[in-house]
Amino acid sequence: MKLTAKGAATRQRIVEGAAAEIRERGVAVTTLDDVRARTGTSKSQVFHYFPGGKEELLLAVARYESGRVLDDQQPELGELSSWRAWHAWRDRVVDRYRKQGQHCPLSVLISQLGRSTPGAQAVVTQLLDQWQAEIAAGIREMQRQQKIGASVDPDQSAAALLAGIQGGVVVMLSTGSTRHLEAAMDLGIAALRGSARG
Amino acid sequence: MKLTAKGAATRQRIVEGAAAEIRERGVAVTTLDDVRARTGTSKSQVFHYFPGGKEELLLAVARYESGRVLDDQQPELGELSSWRAWHAWRDRVVDRYRKQGQHCPLSVLISQLGRSTPGAQAVVTQLLDQWQAEIAAGIREMQRQQKIGASVDPDQSAAALLAGIQGGVVVMLSTGSTRHLEAAMDLGIAALRGSARG
Numbered sequence: 197m198k199l200t201a202k203g204a205a206t207r208q209r210i211v212e213g214a215a216a217e218i219r220e221r222g223v224a225v226t227t228l229d230d231v232r233a234r235t236g237t238s239k240s241q242v243f244h245y246f247p248g249g250k251e252e253l254l255l256a257v258a259r260y261e262s263g264r265v266l267d268d269q270q271p272e273l274g275e276l277s278s279w280r281a282w283h284a285w286r287d288r289v290v291d292r293y294r295k296q297g298q299h300c301p302l303s304v305l306i307s308q309l310g311r312s313t314p315g316a317q318a319v320v321t322q323l324l325d326q327w328q329a330e331i332a333a334g335i336r337e338m339q340r341q342q343k344i345g346a347s348v349d350p351d352q353s354a355a356a357l358l359a360g361i362q363g364g365v366v367v368m369l370s371t372g373s374t375r376h377l378e379a380a381m382d383l384g385i386a387a388l389r390g391s392a393r394g
Numbered sequence: 395m396k397l398t399a400k401g402a403a404t405r406q407r408i409v410e411g412a413a414a415e416i417r418e419r420g421v422a423v424t425t426l427d428d429v430r431a432r433t434g435t436s437k438s439q440v441f442h443y444f445p446g447g448k449e450e451l452l453l454a455v456a457r458y459e460s461g462r463v464l465d466d467q468q469p470e471l472g473e474l475s476s477w478r479a480w481h482a483w484r485d486r487v488v489d490r491y492r493k494q495g496q497h498c499p500l501s502v503l504i505s506q507l508g509r510s511t512p513g514a515q516a517v518v519t520q521l522l523d524q525w526q527a528e529i530a531a532g533i534r535e536m537q538r539q540q541k542i543g544a545s546v547d548p549d550q551s552a553a554a555l556l557a558g559i560q561g562g563v564v565v566m567l568s569t570g571s572t573r574h575l576e577a578a579m580d581l582g583i584a585a586l587r588g589s590a591r592g
Binding site: 298306307311312316317320321324352353355356358359360361362363364365366367369370371375376377379380382383384386387390 | 496504505509510514515518519522550551553554556557558559560561562563564565567568569573574575577578580581582584585588
C-alpha cells in the first residue's frame with residue numbers, strides 16, 4: 197500500500213502506540229480498541245492501515261521493535277572502526293539488555309505471532325541479516341587497518357558473535373543475568389583482537 | 395513425594411508418554427485424556443502422580459526433555475579430554491539440532507509454562523548450570539594437560555561457548571540453518587585451542 201506522508205504518519209502513530217501499549221500491558225490483553233483509544237484513531241482508520249486486524253498490526257509492531265534493536269546499538273554498531281568503538285558497542289549492547297531486563301517485547305511478539313509463521317520468520321531473518329552484516333562490515337574495516345588478521349572469515353566471525361549475543365540474551369531472559377552475554381561478547385572481541393598477532 | 399520403584403516406573407511412563415504425545419501433536423492440543431489413553435493409565439493414577447494436573451505434568455515433561463538435551467550430548471560432553479573429543483562433541487551437538495529441526499520440544503514447553511514462572515525458570519537454570527559445568531570441567535582437564543592456556547577462565551569460556559550454542563539454536567529455530575551454531579562452536583573451540591600458543 198502506497199501511503200501519503202500524512203497517511204504514513206498516522207500509520208506510524210498507530211504502530212508506536214500499539215508498541216507502547218504492548219510494552220506496558222502485554223500482548224495478550226492488548227486489543228485494537230485499546231490501541232485506538234491510546235492513539236486517538238477511529239475503527240475505520242485502524243482497519244484502513246491494518247485490514248488484516250490485530251495480527252497484521254502485531255507484525256508491524258514486531259518490525260518496529262526489531263528496528264529499535266538495531267537503532268539502540270547505533271552509532272557504535274555502524275562504526276566499528278577502532279577497538280575503542282568495538283568496546284563501546286559491547287557496553288551499549290550489555291547496557292541495553294540489562295535495562296530491558298527479562299521482558300523482551302520482540303521475543304513476546306514473535307512467539308505470539310508464531311515463530312514459524314512466514315511473517316514472523318521474515319522479521320527475525322531480516323533483523324539477523326542486517327545485524328550480522330554490520331558486524332561483518334566492522335571486521336572488514338579492521339582487517340583493512342590490519343587490526344584483525346587476514347585469515348579471519350568476516351561472515352563466520354560475525355555469525356559466531358551474533359550467536360553469542362542471541363544466546364546471551366536468551367539466557368538472560370531466563371536467569372536475569374547478563375553474565376553469558378558479557379562472556380560471549382568479551383571473548384568474541386578478544387578472539388578478533390588476538391587474530392592480528394596470529 | 396517418595397515413590398516406590400513401581401510407582402516411579404508408572405510416573406516415568408506417564409511422563410514419557412506425554413513427551414511423545416507432545417512431540418507428535420503439539421503441547422496446545424495434548425490433553426490429560428490423550429496421555430492416559432497412550433500410557434494405559436487411569437484418571438486416578440494421573441491425578442495421584444500429578445495432583446496439580448496438566449501444568450504439573452508439563453513441568454515434569456520439561457524436566458525430562460531438558461535431561462534429554464544433555465543425554466544426547468553424551469558420552470562426549472562428559473569426556474572433553476582431547477581435541478578429538480571436543481570436535482566429536484561439536485559434531486554431535488550440530489547433528490542433534492539439525493535432526494531436531496525447527497521444532498524444539500523444550501522451548502515449546504517452557505514457552506507454554508511461561509518463561510518467567512518459577513518452575514520453568516528452575517528447569518532452564520538447572521539445565522544451563524549443568525551444561526556449563528560439564529564444558530568448564532573439559533576446559534580444566536585440557537588445562538591440566540597444558541592444551542588450553544592457564545590464563546583462560548574456564549567458567550567465562552564455558553559461559554561464552556554455551557551462549558553461542560543457545561544463540562545458534564535460537565537462530566536455527568527461526569531460519570532452519572545450523573550455520574550460526576557451527577560458527578559459534580568452531581570459533582569457540584578454535585579460541586580455546588589457540589590459547590595454548592598465547
